[in-house]
Each structure stands twice: as structure tokens, then as C-alpha cells.
Amino acid sequence: QSALTQPASVSGSPGQSITISCTGTSSDVGGYNYVSWYQQHPGKAPKLMIYDVSNRPSGVSNRFSGSKSGNTASLTISGLQAEDEADYYCSSYTSSSFVVFGGGTKLTVL
Amino acid sequence: EVQLVESGGGLVQPGGSLRLSCAASGFTFSSYWMHWVRQAPGKGLVWVSRINSDGSSTSYADSVKGRFTISRDNAKNTLYLQMNSLRAEDTAVYYCARVLVDSYGRIQYYYMDVWGKGTTVTVSS
Numbered sequence: 001q002s003a004l005t006q007p008a009s010v011s012g013s014p015g016q017s018i019t020i021s022c023t024g025t026s027s028d029v030g031g032y033n034y035v036s037w038y039q040q041h042p043g044k045a046p047k048l049m050i051y052d053v054s055n056r057p058s059g060v061s062n063r064f065s066g067s068k069s070g071n072t073a074s075l076t077i078s079g080l081q082a083e084d085e086a087d088y089y090c091s092s093y094t095s096s097s098f099v100v101f102g103g104g105t106k107l108t109v110l
Numbered sequence: 111e112v113q114l115v116e117s118g119g120g121l122v123q124p125g126g127s128l129r130l131s132c133a134a135s136g137f138t139f140s141s142y143w144m145h146w147v148r149q150a151p152g153k154g155l156v157w158v159s160r161i162n163s164d165g166s167s168t169s170y171a172d173s174v175k176g177r178f179t180i181s182r183d184n185a186k187n188t189l190y191l192q193m194n195s196l197r198a199e200d201t202a203v204y205y206c207a208r209v210l211v212d213s214y215g216r217i218q219y220y221y222m223d224v225w226g227k228g229t230t231v232t233v234s235s
Contacts, residue, residue, distance in 0.1 A: 003154065034220045038155070045205060045225035046147075046155060051212075057223055058213060089155050093220045097157070098169040099145070104154035 004029065004090055004102035011108040017078040020105045022090030023071055028100055030071035034093035037066060037075045040104075041086045049088075050075060077107070085109040112136035112224050114206050119229030126196050130229055132189040132206030137224075140164070140184035143209040145222055146191050148202035148231075158204070159191065160219075174200075196233045203228040 005023040012018040022029065022037075029035055035053045038046040048057050050066035053073065063084075065076045073092070077084055090102040118130040132144070146158040159170045159180040168180050179192040189206050207222035 003156075036221045038222075040155075045227055046222075047225075048210060048221055048223045051210060051218055051221040055212075057210065087154075091155075091157070091220070097171055098160055099157040099220055101147075101155040101157060 002100075004092060004100055006088075006090060006102040006105045008103075009106045009108065011110055012077075012080045013110045014080055014082065016080050017076060018080060018107065019077075020075045020088055020090075020107070022073040022075070022092075022102050024073075024092055024094075024100070025071055027096060028092040028094040029068065029073050029090075031095065032093045033068070035066065035068055035073040036091050037064075038089045038091065039084075039086045040089065046089065080109055082109050112208075114208065114224060114226035116204060116206055116226045116229035119204065119231045121232045121234065122196055123235050124197060124233055126233070127192070127194045128196065128231060130191040130193065130204055130206075130231070132191075132226055134187045134189065134208070137208070139182075139187040142211070143217065143219055144180075144182065144189045145207045145209065146180060146189075147205045147207055147222070147225075148200075149205070149228075150199075150202045153202075156202075161189070193231070196231075198233050201231060201233050203230050 037050040040046045054066040094100045145160045205228045208224040210218040210221040210223040
């Protein structure tokens with residue numbers, strides 16, 4: 001099972017909005033609305049930010065939003081803050097195994 | 111406090127075996143599906159395996175199928191990962207994670223909302 005495709009890095013200035021893409025296939029992202037996003041700070045465990053494409057778990061800021069079109073899902077962070085600097089991973093249910101993650105995107109807040 | 115604590119990691123030679131444990135507390139462990147996810151040094155997250163709440167159903171990534179076995183002891187609130195025939199590419203931090211139960215009480219099998227801090231496995235001669 002190949003990892004979902006994410007850009008290696010994105011950057012933005014405080015207050016701006018950024019979008020991270022996550023491209024899969026019809027066997028994962030495109031075939032199911034079981035896409036999620038995780039935030040991971042260095043040396044820490046991942047944190048669930050978005051599930052079911054666009055739902056936020058309790059306690060997650062509404063600055064984080066998700067969407068999907070075809071085989072590509074997206075995470076948008078608005079009003080960028082310094083503490084948003086982290087690695088972000090998408091994941092999806094996949095018919096071939098169970099869950100597949102993306103390769104990760106490093107977000108730099110300039 | 112809801113908590114997951116992994117243990118059992120260490121240095122092992124190629125071809126060797128290791129059993130990881132994940133002790134759960136602060137929630138009804140027997141009601142939750144659980145996952146193992148790993149992360150090689152400087153690399154991304156990779157899903158490894160999952161088990162349902164009573165241990166009767168499991169799934170594995172192709173890269174570990176036939177070598178790793180996930181299991182659980184609900185009486186001990188503990189999740190396990192038995193790793194055999196270890197390879198250098200299995201070197202990683204291994205996290206156990208609990209599936210999300212949403213605000214409606216629905217089990218969200220593919221999402222993990224509580225993670226442990228991880229245990230490090232190094233496969234090297």
C-alpha cells in the first residue's frame with residue numbers, strides 16, 4: 001500500500017491561511033469519506049485534528065478545516081499562529097489494508 | 111486521566127523477536143478498537159495493525175503481515191504487538207492508539223484520538 005501524497009513542506013506568515021493537499025486513489029481518499037488529519041510537534045505523539053474529511057474533534061480550533069474533491073483531500077489552517085508550526089499527516093481508510101497515512105508535510109510559520 | 115503507556119522496546123538483532131505492550135488506563139479499554147502505528151527516525155507515520163474490542167478481528171499492513179501479531183488482554187487493560195523476524199526497516203518508534211468515539215457515541219474505527227508516547231525499537235547487529 002503506497003503512502004498518500006503530500007507536499008514535503010508549506011509555509012505561511014502569521015495570520016495568513018495555508019492549505020495542505022493529500023492525494024490518493026479511488027481505493028482510498030477518492031472512494032471513501034474516511035479521511036483524517038493529524039498534527040505532530042517534534043518529539044510528541046500525533047494529535048487528531050480532522051476526521052470524516054471535515055469534522056473536528058472536541059477541543060480542536062475552528063481555524064482548522066478539511067475538504068475533499070475527487071482523490072484529493074485538503075487541510076486548511078486559517079489565521080496561522082506560531083504554535084501551528086508542526087508536521088501534518090493525512091490518513092484514509094483503504095480497501096487494500098485498513099488505514100494508510102500520507103508522507104507528511106512540514107508547516108513552517110515564517 | 112485517559113492514558114496509554116507503551117513498553118517493551120529495545121535493541122534487537124535482525125531476525126529476532128520483541129513483544130511490545132501498551133497499558134491503558136482512565137477508560138473502558140474493553141470497549142475500544144486499538145491500533146499500532148510506527149514512525150521510523152525522521153520519517154512519517156505508518157499504520158501497522160488494528161484489533162477490535164474483543165480481539166476477534168485483526169488487520170495488518172502488508173509490510174508486517176505474517177511477522178507481527180496484535181493481541182489484547184482486556185482483563186489486564188493491555189494491548190500487545192508480538193514482532194518476529196525483525197528487519198532493519200522495522201526500526202521505529204511504535205505508538206499504540208485508541209480509536210475515536212465521537213460526540214454521538216459512534217465508534218470511528220479509522221481515527222485515533224488518544225496516543226501513547228511511544229516505545230523505540232531498534233533492529234541492528
